[in-house]
Amino acid sequence: MEGMLIRKVLLLLLMLVLLSGCSNHGIRIHNDSADASKAEEILKKDQRLTSAVILFHEKDLLVGIDVDTFSRFHKKKIEKEIKKKLEKSYPDLTVTVSADRKMTIVLDKLIRKNEKDMGKKIDQLKSLLKEET
Amino acid sequence: MSIFITAFIVGGLICVVGQLMFDVAKLTPAHTLCTLVVIGSILDGFGMYEPLIDFAGAGATIPITSFGNALTHGAMAEAEKHGIIGVLTGMFEVTSSGISAAILFGFIASLIFKSEGKA
Amino acid sequence: MVGRGLLTFKTTPSIMATGVTVGPLEKKSPFFDQFDKVYDDERCGLGTNEHANAKMMDDACKIALNKLDSNPSKADFLLIGDLVNQMTPSNFTASALGIPYIGLFSACATSISSLITAALLTEVGMSNCAIAGAASQHMSVERQFRNPVEYGAQKPETAQWTVTAAGAAAVTPYQQGYPSIEKATIGIVNDLGMTDPLNMGAAMAPAAADTFVRHLQGFQTKIEDYDCIMTGDLGKTGFTLYKTLIENKGFQANDSFRDAGVEFYGEDPTFLAGASGAGCSSAVYFSDVFGKMMAGNYKRVLLIATGALLSPLSFQQKDTIPCIAHAVELSMK
Amino acid sequence: MNENKYAKLEQQTSPKTPYLRNIVTAFITGGTICLIGQFVSLFYMTYFDFTERTSSNPTVATLIFIAMLLTGFGQYKKIGQFGGAGSAVPITGFGNAVVSAAIEHRSEGYVLGVGSNMFKLAGSVILFGVFSAFVVALIKTILVKFGVISW
Structure with a gap:
């Protein structure tokens, strides 16, 4: 009976691993104020990222990143590194980088809907990210 | 979506540690849970619990170890701002949603449910 | 007197009637059709578990008396006990019945200790009808000795399930055609350092073996003299240990060995090592064993009930579990 | 025995x-x-x-x-x-x-x-959670004060 149970667990784990293979890669960009090519390059160079969303809006540059499984341990460090690089390339813009899922969810939504009150939504998102548990 | 797998595995492994405390160390459930809470608290002292949450999501926030982590984290955040007094004020400031939810739902349950001795 | 704690009853008092009441879960028991009354509700339709415990005992006593065409006002003594705080359920039963009462506590061995006390009162001619019995109610015992009923703690395979049952027997002076109490052995408290309240069988087995050996050696009887040697609620683990212990003393266990705890719920693995509780032994002794004696299947039986004398306080203070076992020998003449 | x-x-x-x-x-x-x-x-x-x-x-x-x-x-x-x-x-x-x-x-x-x-049943978990959080935060604060480690 024990053997059966263990085999079932292994099968379950295998399925989970296989399922995990199907995640969307690539970089989505929304641009209405500045040149995005530099940002894209910085993000593409980083091997630890699996996907990213870039959004330029007026004086804001928002970047949502998705890091690969084991890099998640250093999520905070990666955020900081990318933020520094982006700030160097875009000195006039306020840069916000986050690996939080909420960031990508909201940015994707904003890009899709292309809403008018984007500025307000962005401010709200920024304050959300500052909250601690 | 690898976060689901890491949540499953890390959460499962923390429970396996608990099971080993039950079976091998012969601890009672209460002793086991207290030990795990203290472990969570110490891990946060070394700054190791937050990365684990980043890695495993709910796999690290759902086990009881995260309770120790949350309390320690709150206390340390205050201490960082206000020094030694902050440890105390931080202790009183942090509340765990787990405790409040348990109190509230526990009371509601006592209003609506009766215990049944069914096997 | 044959030896210390060994009693011989010259007048051989009889058990003329019994009453057994059980809770809803006990419908799973193979003895089910021999129980007198089954409640559909674990709390017998009352507000608290403890009231249910008292109600079951009350009904069991009344059923036993009814079978004698008698009623509580004609009974001389009430000798009962249970496991809840200071035996309050039994005290409430006694208050409702209005029979002169002595509360007895030998944990799960109360079924036999009460029977011995009743037989003694009858032997000296002071009683014409004494009610002996014991009860336990699953939820009231669980919450007191272990955890709240709904708490999801994993129980090991050695754990036992406290039954919801009450058994009562009416003891009268000797009557032809009824099982009579011939001999008894008062137990000595045994403590071999067991501390696990989830393995009570192991704690109680030495007490059972000790009383068994004392009874057989003291009265110079053999295993073959008995049609049935039944222990109370050792459960699967305890029963095996008990048989090993008596084998070490030179006794060979055979088919006549039974254990009420092992048999109470049949083979259902949900109940782990089997049943326990003061109601377990009294329910089986006063239904199955009594019935088999009346039907002539058993001529002579030895009943050994074991009790783990612990309290929630004592095991939290890391004390060991002292245990006792009382034995009574019944025969049909 | x-x-x-x-x-x-x-x-x-x-x-x-x-x-x-x-x-x-x-x-x-x-x-x-x-x-x-x-x-x-x-x-x-x-x-x-x-x-x-x-x-x-x-x-x-x-x-x-x-x-x-x-x-x-x-x-x-x-x-x-x-x-x-x-x-x-x-x-x-x-x-x-x-x-x-x-x-x-x-x-x-x-x-x-x-x-x-x-x-x-759950009270002991709260007790030890709060107490260990206090001790850990205290130790860390002291260590930081003496410059052994930083936040």
């Missing part, structure tokens, strides 16, 4: 703890509860204003709510018997401890029964 001899005999006779089976069931049960937690947390992130960081609070509350229902309907003890630590270690086990004690002691009234017994 002395105590040591009997302890040995008891260990030989009592059924062995099925270590491997218990570990596997604890892993599955605990993992599944955390997996459900991850789904709940994603739900809060997607449809409400919660980030990964802050979504753990409503997730914990939701899971305790589910634990309350399972406890009330008499199902949690079955999960507990199967999963062992797998159902005790997650926050749902904490919820189960509180809820089961609250339901159990209702017969003694809401103040003396439910109120005073609610944390009969």
Whole structure:
């Protein structure tokens, strides 16, 4: 009976691993104020990222990143590194980088809907990210 | 979506540690849970619990170890701002949603449910 | 007197009637059709578990008396006990019945200790009808000795399930055609350092073996003299240990060995090592064993009930579990 | 027969703890509860204003709510018997401890029964959680003060 149970667990784990293979890669960009090519390059160079969303809006540059499984341990460090690089390339813009899922969810939504009150939504998102548990 | 797998595995492994405390160390459930809470608290002292949450999501926030982590984290955040007094004020400031939810739902349950001795 | 704690009853008092009441879960028991009354509700339709415990005992006593065409006002003594705080359920039963009462506590061995006390009162001619019995109610015992009923703690395979049952027997002076109490052995408290309240069988087995050996050696009887040697609620683990212990003393266990705890719920693995509780032994002794004696299947039986004398306080203070076992020998003449 | 001899005999006779089976069931049960937690947390992130960081609070509350229902309907003890630590270690086990004690002691009234017994089982977890948090934060603050480590 024990053997059966263990085999079932292994099968379950295998399925989970296989399922995990199907995640969307690539970089989505929304641009209405500045040149995005530099940002894209910085993000593409980083091997630890699996996907990213870039959004330029007026004086804001928002970047949502998705890091690969084991890099998640250093999520905070990666955020900081990318933020520094982006700030160097875009000195006039306020840069916000986050690996939080909420960031990508909201940015994707904003890009899709292309809403008018984007500025307000962005401010709200920024304050959300500052909250601690 | 690898976060689901890491949540499953890390959460499962923390429970396996608990099971080993039950079976091998012969601890009672209460002793086991207290030990795990203290472990969570110490891990946060070394700054190791937050990365684990980043890695495993709910796999690290759902086990009881995260309770120790949350309390320690709150206390340390205050201490960082206000020094030694902050440890105390931080202790009183942090509340765990787990405790409040348990109190509230526990009371509601006592209003609506009766215990049944069914096997 | 044959030896210390060994009693011989010259007048051989009889058990003329019994009453057994059980809770809803006990419908799973193979003895089910021999129980007198089954409640559909674990709390017998009352507000608290403890009231249910008292109600079951009350009904069991009344059923036993009814079978004698008698009623509580004609009974001389009430000798009962249970496991809840200071035996309050039994005290409430006694208050409702209005029979002169002595509360007895030998944990799960109360079924036999009460029977011995009743037989003694009858032997000296002071009683014409004494009610002996014991009860336990699953939820009231669980919450007191272990955890709240709904708490999801994993129980090991050695754990036992406290039954919801009450058994009562009416003891009268000797009557032809009824099982009579011939001999008894008062137990000595045994403590071999067991501390696990989830393995009570192991704690109680030495007490059972000790009383068994004392009874057989003291009265110079053999295993073959008995049609049935039944222990109370050792459960699967305890029963095996008990048989090993008596084998070490030179006794060979055979088919006549039974254990009420092992048999109470049949083979259902949900109940782990089997049943326990003061109601377990009294329910089986006063239904199955009594019935088999009346039907002539058993001529002579030895009943050994074991009790783990612990309290929630004592095991939290890391004390060991002292245990006792009382034995009574019944025969049909 | 002395105590040591009997302890040995008891260990030989009592059924062995099925270590491997218990570990596997604890892993599955605990993992599944955390997996459900991850789904709940994603739900809060997607449809409400919660980030990964802050979504753990409503997730914990939701899971305790589910634990309350399972406890009330008499199902949690079955999960507990199967999963062992797998159902005790997650926050749902904490919820189960509180809820089961609250339901159990209702017969003694809401103040003396439910109120005073609610944390009969879970209280020690709070005590040691708070105390260890205090000690750890204190040690770290002192070490930082003396410049041994930094925040």
